[in-house]
Amino acid sequence: MATPTTKADTQTFLQHHRQEIERAAQTIAPYTRRTPTLTTDLDPDLLLKPECFQVTGSFKTRGAFNAILTLKNQQTNPKGVIAVSSGNHAQALALAAKTAGIPALVLIPEDANPQKVAATKAYGAEVRQAGITFANREERLAEAIEETGYMLVHPFDNWDIIHGAGTAALELLTDNGLRPKTIVTPCGGGGLLTGTALAAKSTNARIRVYGVEPEVADDAARTYASGSLQTLPTSPETLADGVRTTHIGEKNFEVIVERRLVDGIVTVSEEEIRQATKTAWTRLKLALEPTGALPLAAYLAGKIPAGDPDEPTALILSGGNANLAVIADLLQQ
Amino acid sequence: MATPTTKADTQTFLQHHRQEIERAAQTIAPYTRRTPTLTTDLDPDLLLKPECFQVTGSFKTRGAFNAILTLKNQQTNPKGVIAVSSGNHAQALALAAKTAGIPALVLIPEDANPQKVAATKAYGAEVRQAGITFANREERLAEAIEETGYMLVHPFDNWDIIHGAGTAALELLTDNGLRPKTIVTPCGGGGLLTGTALAAKSTNARIRVYGVEPEVADDAARTYASGSLQTLPTSPETLADGVRTTHIGEKNFEVIVERRLVDGIVTVSEEEIRQATKTAWTRLKLALEPTGALPLAAYLAGKIPAGDPDEPTALILSGGNANLAVIADLLQQ
Numbered sequence: 001m002a003t004p005t006t007k008a009d010t011q012t013f014l015q016h017h018r019q020e021i022e023r024a025a026q027t028i029a030p031y032t033r034r035t036p037t038l039t040t041d042l043d044p045d046l047l048l049k050p051e052c053f054q055v056t057g058s059f060k061t062r063g064a065f066n067a068i069l070t071l072k073n074q075q076t077n078p079k080g081v082i083a084v085s086s087g088n089h090a091q092a093l094a095l096a097a098k099t100a101g102i103p104a105l106v107l108i109p110e111d112a113n114p115q116k117v118a119a120t121k122a123y124g125a126e127v128r129q130a131g132i133t134f135a136n137r138e139e140r141l142a143e144a145i146e147e148t149g150y151m152l153v154h155p156f157d158n159w160d161i162i163h164g165a166g167t168a169a170l171e172l173l174t175d176n177g178l179r180p181k182t183i184v185t186p187c188g189g190g191g192l193l194t195g196t197a198l199a200a201k202s203t204n205a206r207i208r209v210y211g212v213e214p215e216v217a218d219d220a221a222r223t224y225a226s227g228s229l230q231t232l233p234t235s236p237e238t239l240a241d242g243v244r245t246t247h248i249g250e251k252n253f254e255v256i257v258e259r260r261l262v263d264g265i266v267t268v269s270e271e272e273i274r275q276a277t278k279t280a281w282t283r284l285k286l287a288l289e290p291t292g293a294l295p296l297a298a299y300l301a302g303k304i305p306a307g308d309p310d311e312p313t314a315l316i317l318s319g320g321n322a323n324l325a326v327i328a329d330l331l332q333q
Numbered sequence: 334m335a336t337p338t339t340k341a342d343t344q345t346f347l348q349h350h351r352q353e354i355e356r357a358a359q360t361i362a363p364y365t366r367r368t369p370t371l372t373t374d375l376d377p378d379l380l381l382k383p384e385c386f387q388v389t390g391s392f393k394t395r396g397a398f399n400a401i402l403t404l405k406n407q408q409t410n411p412k413g414v415i416a417v418s419s420g421n422h423a424q425a426l427a428l429a430a431k432t433a434g435i436p437a438l439v440l441i442p443e444d445a446n447p448q449k450v451a452a453t454k455a456y457g458a459e460v461r462q463a464g465i466t467f468a469n470r471e472e473r474l475a476e477a478i479e480e481t482g483y484m485l486v487h488p489f490d491n492w493d494i495i496h497g498a499g500t501a502a503l504e505l506l507t508d509n510g511l512r513p514k515t516i517v518t519p520c521g522g523g524g525l526l527t528g529t530a531l532a533a534k535s536t537n538a539r540i541r542v543y544g545v546e547p548e549v550a551d552d553a554a555r556t557y558a559s560g561s562l563q564t565l566p567t568s569p570e571t572l573a574d575g576v577r578t579t580h581i582g583e584k585n586f587e588v589i590v591e592r593r594l595v596d597g598i599v600t601v602s603e604e605e606i607r608q609a610t611k612t613a614w615t616r617l618k619l620a621l622e623p624t625g626a627l628p629l630a631a632y633l634a635g636k637i638p639a640g641d642p643d644e645p646t647a648l649i650l651s652g653g654n655a656n657l658a659v660i661a662d663l664l665q666q
Binding site: 033036038039040041050052053055056057281282284285286287288320322324325327328329331332 | 366369371372373374383385386388389390614615617618619620621653655657658660661662664665
């Protein structure tokens, strides 16, 4: 990994990535949606970026289209693309590959949300689930790459994916008149958090950026606190099925930890995730998946450091592809 | 009721009401939200105006603030305001009255959605439910007006309410680049449909406007078809608890039926309402109440006459204050 960097280095680094995020925004514009920024009855200082309204129902479409179209533009012409994903990256990659006319193969662990698996197949990707677990998935991925010759599109440890993800924060920061001083995203592998940090800090170094993960999946919080990469022994059991990765990526580590472009990683309990998801559905009228409600969970629990009064906090609500049985259960409690 | 009118009359009529809708938009702007226009993965020709994101969770806030603030501006200074409502008008009136510093009394039938009743009380209104039914509510209202001296704010047969409701369509028609050729709204008493028709036909006489009501509450469809006011014998039992009125209002009759400023009234079955509500929650990621999903039900059932290809159809999804037990049940089917 890169050695610690000076402030001047970071300015150059931020300028480069800012340009790449702006380029990503242009690249993906014909295929993705500019999601609105919503205000709510809950709290006048809260802004919401509901990525549940993004194409395929999650922010992942931004990165997937940027990665696939950048491959095409570079005339790399891969035989096909491949990824391992618990669901939202799979759907996004499937649609982007289909749009670009490239075959896609996605490995999804056997216990993934069945609605996400069905959607991935519906977007035209080949899906393999048999015998794939969180524990063996990297090994199975390596075998499949060797077998097919397809090009890996990593769900978070990939600059094109990160730059695509950063376009959500870019929109949030350029929507007329809205000037969030704090931006909060979920954190699994760190793709959305990394892209958001690059977009925010290249706009204004004083904008605070926080990532939120479940308490039972606190590898990023421990990595941030210790300064060295921490890995969960097994994939965590959490309601937030989109952040079941065991550690953040190398590129994400560089931005979040080494360069300190993120101000903190906050953890939330399963009960806090549950309540936030219910609040989203019943009070905000947003049908979020629990992963998408992670920033709301941290905000409602008072875990995001307050800015000055009247300084808005923006929550990037990453997706809405919920397991309906889980939601039905929540609504009845 | 007014006698049939000439085309020239209707132009003057439309110009007057257009000005009033534009004035309403200015009056309510500080207290209401400009809801976004959403596109979806479902159909590229569909535009959604999700009024579930409006203050209090429904479009009713637009009319309530316009009515109450117009009363204040006219220095009428009522002792208090009073209404009978199954829920969303009640919440909106309660908030608008509280904002204006006027007491509000709302009569809500005993079998109304309990979440709507709780919210109305939370916004500071006095609520009476004991012994109030759909059958006796007008009588009880007359008694309460006599007892309190409060001023009636009718939920739909009131021009200020209609002009406020029309601001949703005004936004839809002025959002950059989006040019719906058809606009669809729910129809209960006809307030939203009337305001929408006035906003649309004063923009362009060729914009088609449709109202949607449950089959079991088909008074507006029969009124439109027959040209004379039809009334349901009793308040209908429907999942769409926001449109349980037994007939449309006089002012609504003038616009919808006499002046023919609406192109049709469509009815949908309870099963179509059920499926549309589920589609909203699971595919559109919008937590709508069944009444808010009526236009979607008609659209999905192919009951809205298609325009030319690529001519967008906009659905005004009126609210999101759902009965959670009903929704939980839907999600498990």
